Amino acid sequence: MNNVTDLSAEDPRTRAASVVPLLQEAASRIEAARELPPDVLQALHEARLFRMTLPHAVGGEAVDLRTFGEVIEIIAAGDASTGWVMSQGGGCAMAAAFLPPASAKRLFGPSNAVLAWGAGIQGKAIAVDGGYRVTGKWAFASGSRHATLLGGHSYVYEADGETPRHHPNGKRVDRTALVARDKATVHDVWDVMGLRGTGSDTFELNDLFVPEDETVDREDQSAVTDPAPIFKINTSLVYAVGFSSLQIGIARAMLEALRELAMDKRPRGGATVLRESAVFQSQLARFEARLRMIRGSLFFTADNVYNEVAEAGAISLDNRISLRLTCTHAINEAVALSTEIYRAAGATAIFPSQPFERRLRDALTASQQVQARMDHYENVGRHLLDLEPNSTMFL
Numbered sequence: 001m002n003n004v005t006d007l008s009a010e011d012p013r014t015r016a017a018s019v020v021p022l023l024q025e026a027a028s029r030i031e032a033a034r035e036l037p038p039d040v041l042q043a044l045h046e047a048r049l050f051r052m053t054l055p056h057a058v059g060g061e062a063v064d065l066r067t068f069g070e071v072i073e074i075i076a077a078g079d080a081s082t083g084w085v086m087s088q089g090g091g092c093a094m095a096a097a098f099l100p101p102a103s104a105k106r107l108f109g110p111s112n113a114v115l116a117w118g119a120g121i122q123g124k125a126i127a128v129d130g131g132y133r134v135t136g137k138w139a140f141a142s143g144s145r146h147a148t149l150l151g152g153h154s155y156v157y158e159a160d161g162e163t164p165r166h167h168p169n170g171k172r173v174d175r176t177a178l179v180a181r182d183k184a185t186v187h188d189v190w191d192v193m194g195l196r197g198t199g200s201d202t203f204e205l206n207d208l209f210v211p212e213d214e215t216v217d218r219e220d221q222s223a224v225t226d227p228a229p230i231f232k233i234n235t236s237l238v239y240a241v242g243f244s245s246l247q248i249g250i251a252r253a254m255l256e257a258l259r260e261l262a263m264d265k266r267p268r269g270g271a272t273v274l275r276e277s278a279v280f281q282s283q284l285a286r287f288e289a290r291l292r293m294i295r296g297s298l299f300f301t302a303d304n305v306y307n308e309v310a311e312a313g314a315i316s317l318d319n320r321i322s323l324r325l326t327c328t329h330a331i332n333e334a335v336a337l338s339t340e341i342y343r344a345a346g347a348t349a350i351f352p353s354q355p356f357e358r359r360l361r362d363a364l365t366a367s368q369q370v371q372a373r374m375d376h377y378e379n380v381g382r383h384l385l386d387l388e389p390n391s392t393m394f395l
Contacts (some may be wrong), residue, residue: 029132033094033197034196036082036188052071054094058104060108065306069298076245076248078253081362085146085198089114125215132175134208139189143199149179163169173217177215193364236393237327246366250334254359283344287341290333305320321379325380328358331367332367
């Protein structure tokens with residue numbers, strides 16, 4: 001294993017690159033275990049990669065949007081499951097900036113701190129003296145097996161347990177309860193086609209008391225304690241950049257594997273190796289052009305959004321829409337490209353021992369997540385036609 005400890009002061013991208021050889025070696029082990037093995041987890045912690053989006057006060061780096069995406073791209077090229085939990089964990093870690101400083105330090109100060117949370121507002125938090133009694137069940141908690149904390153998004157109810165709490169604008173109040181992993185019941189349900197190493201299990205809480213200062217409202221900007229621009233960006237959009245970058249990393253790894261294959265592979269009945277084929281040469285160039293366009297568009301848009309936040313303190317609706325469009329398109333186009341690369345590798349690609357089959361399964365599985373949904377295009381189209389978005393949940 002590379003010694004990444006000495007790189008702790010280096011750029012996060014350099015630290016990420018130092019871990020890639022280990023990830024490539026460990027990929028089959030990660031898939032078989034359905035979670036990150038101890039040596040991989042140790043390397044990620046030594047490289048401080050779980051601390052990219054934590055606030056400075058707890059030893060985090062509060063990186064910019066491009067840096068976050070490029071790190072996920074690098075890691076995903078080594079192993080997509082690791083890239084996925086790094087992206088998911090990065091979005092979760094932003095919650096620390098919404099906590100009171102003492103709580104943030106208590107929960108996220110340890111060097112191995114990792115938060116994993118489930119999808120959607122699936123819980124019920126009954127307001128009681130000093131906090132909430134939380135009950136709920138949350139699926140798709142990626143990284144839950146190595147997490148120190150689990151987060152359950154819950155609607156808040158008054159002390160009678162029946163009356164929903166509302167904001168002045170009429171919207172339901174929700175909070176995310178952060179609890180030690182050993183306080184939850186975790187169900188091993190993660191038996192899926194791809195991204196098998198993410199350990200995205202289901203967990204539940206049953207009438208657990210959670211102190212007020214260990215819960216967050218992820219949309220309450222008045223609670224944010226770190227001025228870094230990343231914390232002024234909706235978590236969903238940070239995830240969008242992360243998961244787009246993941247698909248780009250997968251496609252890049254597959255394209256590099258295809259190029260290496262072409263150096264020696266002679267197709268059945270072919271007169272020369274693939275690299276001598278004019279048809280393949282043109283095909284490879286088109287693949288490369290498409291990947292560069294996808295990547296360039298993503299990071300150009302991410303930079304625009306981040307720079308606007310840094311200067312203005314908020315993102316305009318135009319730029320939120322722009323980032324949503326770019327990320328949705330990047331995910332779907334990168335998956336299509338990975339599929340074509342797989343086919344271009346011929347029968348070689350079908351063997352698990354080759355560097356194509358698992359990566360395609362990972363790409364296809366990742367494409368089923370909410371960030372790739374086709375109805376995002378509808379929202380963008382409505383905006384372009386001067387209509388209100390159907391939903392601002394992902395903006």
